[in-house]
Amino acid sequence: MPESGKMPLSADSSAVSPETGAGSEIIDCGAVPDTETIHEWPVILVLAAVQFVHILDFMMIMPLGPVFFRLYDITPQQFGFLVTVYTFSAGVCSFIVAFFVDRFDRKHLLIGLCAGFTLAMLLCALSINYQMLLCSRAIAGIFGGLMSATVFSIIADLIPQIRRGKATGTVMSSFSFAAVAGMPAGLFFASLLSWRAPFVVLAALSLFIILAARRLLPPVKAHIQTHELNPIKQLKNIFLNQNHVFAFLLISMLMFSGYLVIPFISTYMVTNVGMHVDELPYLYFFGGLFSFFTANLFGRFTDRYGRRIMFAILAMLSLVPVLWVTHISEAPLFVALAASTLFMILVTGRVIPVMALITAAVRPHLRGSFMTFHMSIQQLSAGLGSLLAGSMMVMTAHGKILHYDSVGILAAIITVIGILLATQIKTVEELDGKPE
Numbered sequence: 001m002p003e004s005g006k007m008p009l010s011a012d013s014s015a016v017s018p019e020t021g022a023g024s025e026i027i028d029c030g031a032v033p034d035t036e037t038i039h040e041w042p043v044i045l046v047l048a049a050v051q052f053v054h055i056l057d058f059m060m061i062m063p064l065g066p067v068f069f070r071l072y073d074i075t076p077q078q079f080g081f082l083v084t085v086y087t088f089s090a091g092v093c094s095f096i097v098a099f100f101v102d103r104f105d106r107k108h109l110l111i112g113l114c115a116g117f118t119l120a121m122l123l124c125a126l127s128i129n130y131q132m133l134l135c136s137r138a139i140a141g142i143f144g145g146l147m148s149a150t151v152f153s154i155i156a157d158l159i160p161q162i163r164r165g166k167a168t169g170t171v172m173s174s175f176s177f178a179a180v181a182g183m184p185a186g187l188f189f190a191s192l193l194s195w196r197a198p199f200v201v202l203a204a205l206s207l208f209i210i211l212a213a214r215r216l217l218p219p220v221k222a223h224i225q226t227h228e229l230n231p232i233k234q235l236k237n238i239f240l241n242q243n244h245v246f247a248f249l250l251i252s253m254l255m256f257s258g259y260l261v262i263p264f265i266s267t268y269m270v271t272n273v274g275m276h277v278d279e280l281p282y283l284y285f286f287g288g289l290f291s292f293f294t295a296n297l298f299g300r301f302t303d304r305y306g307r308r309i310m311f312a313i314l315a316m317l318s319l320v321p322v323l324w325v326t327h328i329s330e331a332p333l334f335v336a337l338a339a340s341t342l343f344m345i346l347v348t349g350r351v352i353p354v355m356a357l358i359t360a361a362v363r364p365h366l367r368g369s370f371m372t373f374h375m376s377i378q379q380l381s382a383g384l385g386s387l388l389a390g391s392m393m394v395m396t397a398h399g400k401i402l403h404y405d406s407v408g409i410l411a412a413i414i415t416v417i418g419i420l421l422a423t424q425i426k427t428v429e430e431l432d433g434k435p436e
Contacts, residue, residue: 169299
């Protein structure tokens, strides 16, 4: 057994041939001797950094809305397109690229995607009108969505099952760090210099990540097949597998239910709850701060108590803030922050055991394609959730939002269905007749 903090170049036991035994933790990748190990934490930190720039880019566009309204004289609907074009672009492109992604070393793939993301950030910074910015956001979505899928594929390929929940929690805590540190820093640069400055900084960070990835990531190519995989056969292997279908349904339900609520929290807190616009950074700061610590804790609990149990617990607990945030009326600032912080902790936290479960439900040679299809479905579900919620709600003449409570009830119902669905997903070890 490798010592804690180090790992073999491929740590998924399902990739082991019958002759070596499914429990073996050291697998020959064809790149280096199978006895060589590497440190886990530098790899995890690089992957967390990739996730950080991708998430911050997606989040950063929303607080810059007032700037774009004034600068480009756009309507709320046009700003909505500016936000959702990212998710739909990521979803469509991920579906197309999924046919080819498993043919490449994931390290080289991730570096190439980071390079494309860097160019997309520069295009955003150089946009001179709404149309150019819209196209730049679509390009950013293409690379951002694929980066995220590749990150989780690498985690599943390299991190042993016993520590995968913790690793997933660490990478997902990048959302919290983006909210706590990234958003305030980005808004500071935007107010001090220009709205273009955050995108320039993200481009610079992406370049730094590329250099770090080249140095710290090992080759990740044990999954590469020696023969050409027919796209039709690949579709059948992924979408005609009942286990995969359940996994796709589960993540689509979680993303759909989450994004029924998430895009409108800030607006609802201002229009209905009574928060001042200047107080909105507190919403992100405290939510991100607490989530940063709880994400790692949830990851450890996932490894200790099991993926399904932790998901069921966190998903049931998440019903409280989902209904609280969507039903709260005028309230003091500390009450509004308590509701929004609990929402961020549990709604983002419930994804950690789900990702650990889903990545364990697919065999390594299909994992890259599966995770890319998974990311496509995830992004499309998020976009559809926000569009449906927007169509359900109306704004009164006094500037109040109506029917957000109905949106919350729908999100809660879908979450309960997701809990039941998670019980139907089997890991590769369970399918092979071996205990987790």
